[in-house]
Amino acid sequence: MVKIPGKIADRAKKEIKKEKLSKKEIEKFNLELEKRYNDAKIDPGESIGIITAESFGEPSTQMTLNVFHFAGVAEVSVTVGLPRLIEIFDARKKPSTPMMEVYLKASHSNTVEKVRKIAALIKETKAEEFVTETSLDLVKMAIFIKLNKEKFKEVGMNVKSFVEKLNTSLKTVVIKELKDNSLVLRSSKQLTIQELYKLKEKIKGVLVVGVKNITQVLPIKKGNEFIIMCAGTNLKDVSKIEGVDMTRTISNDFFEIADVLGIEAARAAIIDEASKVIEQQGLDIDIRHILLVADVMTNNGRVQGITRTGITGEKESVLARASFETPIKHLINASLVGEEDKLNSVIENVMLNQPVPTGTGLPGLLAKMKEKSDKK
Amino acid sequence: MVDVYLNQKFIGTVEDSKSFVENFKKDRRKGVIPKSLNIGYNSKQNEVFIDGVSGRSRRPLIIVKDGKSLLTDEHLEKLKKNEIIWDDLVEKGIIEYVDALEEDNCYVSLHEKDLDTEHTHLEIDPIIIFGLCSALVPYANCGQSSRLNRGQKTQKQSLGLYASNYLLRMDTDVSLLHYPQRPLVRSFLYDVFDQDKHPAGQNVVIALMSYEGYNMQDGIIINKGSIDRGFARSTYFRPYSVDELRYSGGLMDEISVPDKEVKGYKAEKDYKLLEDDGLVYSEARVNSDDVIVGKTSPPRFLGDLEEFSLTANIRRESSVTIKQGEEGIIDMVVVTENEEGNKLVRIRLRDERKPEIGDKFASRHGQKGVVGMIVDESDIPFSSTGIKPDLIFSPHSVPSRMTISHLIEIVGGKVGALSGRSIDGTTFDSEPVADLRKELLESGFRENGTETMYNGITGEKMEAKIFIGSMYYLKLKHLVANKIHARASGRIQLLTRQPIEGRAKGGGLRLGEMEKDCFVAHGASLLLKERFDSDKTNVYVCENCGMLAVSDEYRKKYFCTKCGTNVEITKIEISYAFKLLLDELKSLCIYPKLKLKSKY
Structure with missing residues (x-):
């Protein structure tokens, strides 16, 4: 009797109860369940890895042929198709177009105004944007700043908190507020003209409102609620903003996901992102192939791409690694430490012209010799 | 101030x-300035360029003044009566030649009806937007542009009368179509370009239907009767050339029937085709490996041979034979001299090629296909009037490719065949399809070109009405006879001991990386090993040091050059390529130690 995994066993129990089966029927049911469970399992020696690779490889040759581009659509540009798929499987440290979908708690997403407000809070806004004019007074060694009233209204902020923000990030600066909507900034230290100029540039770059790295925000309606699409990702800081539903908010940077939410979340993100690309291209790849790739990429606790520095570089066999990329480097490094190749996988055996250990090449023959009985 | 160049x-x-610039053009049209000069103003560089160098490409355009074409009906009338000619129009300043530079300042209208006051020129005919081959495609305005592109390409690959002096030429890889015809449906430019002088296809009766599934996926079915009557027959020519080379020491090749003492002498019967001068006679029937030129060369390493050998000159046999897989009739034998004054023999082989399964055919609309089956005439479906199609084309090839022009040509061809005239299919200016349909109806056929057909095998009436008509078909130069290739065993490379590459050398067919993946995916492990056995070798390994040992098969002694004879030496079977890898590793100063273990 094969052990049926918990989830299936639980469901089977429920069904048995619901249908009120007799003892004989239960026995029959269990036999059938076992048979089907065994049928669904992958046979020993099945080359699932290469089948997965072929399942991705073949459709992706068609992908390059029909490259759709949404010219003129007023949305943020996103990498799609083959380039994105390569990016996912190579596990590049930063996606070429980092994106984040911020979901909101129900209490905050019912009106457009509330959503806009949160969006403005998320968008990275630097001091520069609150300023219409800056000038230097070289005699008094001071910086004059004229403020943009409208911008303050838009974000819903007063000058006082703006000054506070500047003070917290630039500790040496003394700020004085003038009547005509402008500020005078002086340093507590003695500055040269060059240093003063540098300080001015520094002030411009101070993050006043929003989350770092989020360059663009776009509230859109998804189903019957509003979500905020962001260009740039920063899961950690977004989670601190009130009204953001962190249980659903996602990013397309799975290294960040691995950092913030853990490796299982990163695995799920890889699956999501890969399926998204395949779906967009109108292709059909069995989910199990994607699952396998995601599992392989994450199974040792960190995200690793299918590259010579990633999982391919962790192959046990020297010859297998050498046959992938930079052969000389691998061979020389292996010889320095005296590595041994056990010839346990496919490529090495192809190189040596030996049967590969999958399919018909997997089973060996164990012959039990009967000892001659001396009794007769 | 503007610079002038x-x-x-x-x-x-x-x-x-x-x-x-305006005055320049005016004067040129008047004839004050030579017509060969073109002027252009480049607004970006603010410079005026005048060009008269030879080798520019220029095109004629009708001059437009105040939104009116200078070419009037009066001129056309005169042209028709032969009172004036083209050059007169150019002389009068009605038509002018414009080069790429001047073109930038022109505003050209494609059609006369679109003219407004801003236009400077009018295109002579809208078909000018096409190139020579594209303009020959009939009803091209009724098809997809990419298909026109492909249709144009296939015309360049078609067999026909490629040159009228073909009998005197020694071209490589050319064919000649027997009984070429002029198309029933043709473009006006067919006559302009004098295509009649080098026709490239034949008119066939074509039916759009499936036949036993042998015409799926761009396959076509050909009526054997049509082939017997000469449809798509062609002659293939292949030249062979032999030089009588001179070597150092005054020695040289000799073209003659080789003596029996010659090294590498084949057999007397192998030279039976040769005449006394060592060349084949023309009209000789030859097969693969037949000697067509008897030739002997001086020995290869002369120096040491002459001193020690008693038989002074043992010459080598170096006759020229017909290439593997080729046959035919010797068409022509030419004996001349090459640039160095040596004797040069060129022999042309001729081979008649009947259409066979795998030959490539195409219409002029980018609908190419490969012969899938040749059917006996008795089995071909027939219409109520007894018409049997020469060619059966799959209807599935049409919808996704949207080659409406292909269908129109069939209707047009049918009308043309019935009325005994050619149909004008010039793009943008063709006979309207409605007229063709009307004429077809008047001839007593269904106006959409379909007919009731009967199964050629059972005689049953087919439920569907079959679309049948005439169209121009091209036999393309890709003949299977020139491409078919297979090998069981043969020559191998010296370095890797793997089979050599290429059909001409009788090479193997490579089982590549991705094909290998397929074997692995199927779990066909042992089959894969067998496929890669082409370079398997037995090597002896010293179990002590793990390096390759030496085997002295003559004395049945096996030893390791490092560990001597007193070690275990085992024979293993590996690919020769792996042995090379081991050698290469050793050259990198990496010690590849083999540890042997029983597989079972």
């Missing part, structure tokens, strides 16, 4: 570039 050289400046 003549033939890319600065010659001066003008104040008002606009009036200067």
Whole structure:
């Protein structure tokens, strides 16, 4: 009797109860369940890895042929198709177009105004944007700043908190507020003209409102609620903003996901992102192939791409690694430490012209010799 | 102030570039300035260029003044009566030739009806937007542009009468179509370009239907009766050339029937085709490996041979034979001299090629296909009037490719065949399809070109009405006879001991990386090993040091050069390529130690 995994066993129990089966029927049911469970399992020696690779490889040759581009659509540009798929499987440290979908708690997403407000809070806004004019007074060694009233209204902020923000990030600066909507900034230290100029540039770059790295925000309606699409990702800081539903908010940077939410979340993100690309291209790849790739990429606790520095570089066999990329480097490094190749996988055996250990090449023959009985 | 350049050289400046260019053009049209000069004003660089160098490509355009074409009906009338000719129009300043530079300042209308006051020129005919081959495609305005592109390409690959002096030529890889015809449906430019002098296809009766599934996926079915009557027959020519080379020491090749003492002498019967001068006679039937030129060469390493050998000159046999897989009739034998004054023999082989399964055919609309089956005439479906199609084309090839022009040509061809005239299929200016349909109806056929057909095998009436008509078909130069290739065993490479590459050398067919993946995916492990056995070798390994040992098969002694004879030496089977890898590793100063273990 094969052990049926918990989830299936639980469901089977429920069904048995619901249908009120007799003892004989239960026995029959269990036999059938076992048979089907065994049928669904992958046979020993099945080359699932290469089948997965072929399942991705073949459709992706068609992908390059029909490259759709949404010219003129007023949305943020996103990498799609083959380039994105390569990016996912190579596990590049930063996606070429980092994106984040911020979901909101129900209490905050019912009106457009509330959503806009949160969006403005998320968008990275630097001091520069609150300023219409800056000038230097070289005699008094001071910086004059004229403020943009409208911008303050838009974000819903007063000058006082703006000054506070500047003070917290630039500790040496003394700020004085003038009547005509402008500020005078002086340093507590003695500055040269060059240093003063540098300080001015520094002030411009101070993050006043929003989350770092989020360059663009776009509230859109998804189903019957509003979500905020962001260009740039920063899961950690977004989670601190009130009204953001962190249980659903996602990013397309799975290294960040691995950092913030853990490796299982990163695995799920890889699956999501890969399926998204395949779906967009109108292709059909069995989910199990994607699952396998995601599992392989994450199974040792960190995200690793299918590259010579990633999982391919962790192959046990020297010859297998050498046959992938930079052969000389691998061979020389292996010889320095005296590595041994056990010839346990496919490529090495192809190189040596030996049967590969999958399919018909997997089973060996164990012959039990009967000892001659001396009794007769 | 604008700089003026003549033939890319600065010659001066003008104040008002606009009036200067206008006056220049006016004077040129009047004949004051040579017609071969073109002028252009480049607004970006603010410079005027005048060009008269030879080798520019120029095109004729009708001059437009105030939104009216200068070419009037009066001129056309005169042209028809042969009172004036083209050159008169150019002389009068009605038509002018414009080069790429001047074209930038022109505003050209494609159609006369679109003219407005801003236009400077009118295109002579809208078909001018096509190239030579594209213009020959009939009803091209009724098809997809990419298909026109492909249809144009296939015309260049078609067999026909490629040159009228073909009998005197020694071209490589050419074919000649027997009984070429002029198309029933043709473009006006067919006559302009004198295509009649080198026709490239034949008119066939074509039916759009499936036949036993042998015409799926762009396959076509050909009526054997049509082939017997000469449809798509062609002659293939292949030249062989032999030089009588001179070597150092005054020695040279000799073209003659080789003596029996010659090294590598084949057998007497192998030279039976040769005449006394060592060349085949023309009209000889030859097969693969037949000797067509008897030739002997001086020995290869002369120096040491002459001193020690008693038989002074043992010459080598180096006759020229017909290539593997080729046959035919010797068409022509030419004996001349090459540039160095040596004897040069060129022999042309001729081979008649009947259409066979795998030959490539195409219509002029980018609908190419490969012969899938040749059917006996008795089994071909027939219409109520007894018409049997020469060619059966799959209807599935049409919808996704949207080649409406292909279908129109069939209707047009049918009308043309019935009325005994050619149909004008010039793009943008063709006979309207409605007229063709009307004429077809008047001839007593269904206006959409379909007919009731009967199964050729059972005689049953087919439920569907079959679309049948005539169209121009091209036999393309890709003949299977020139491409078919298979090998069981043969020559191998010296370095890797793997089979050599290429059909001409009788090489193997590579089982590549991705094909290998397929074997692995199927779990066909042992089959894969067998496929890669082409370079398997037995090597002896010293179990002590793990390096390759030496085997002295003559004395049945096996030893390791490092560990001597007193070690275990085992024979293993590996690919020769892996042995090379081991050698290469050793050359990198990496010690590849083999540890042997029983597989079972």
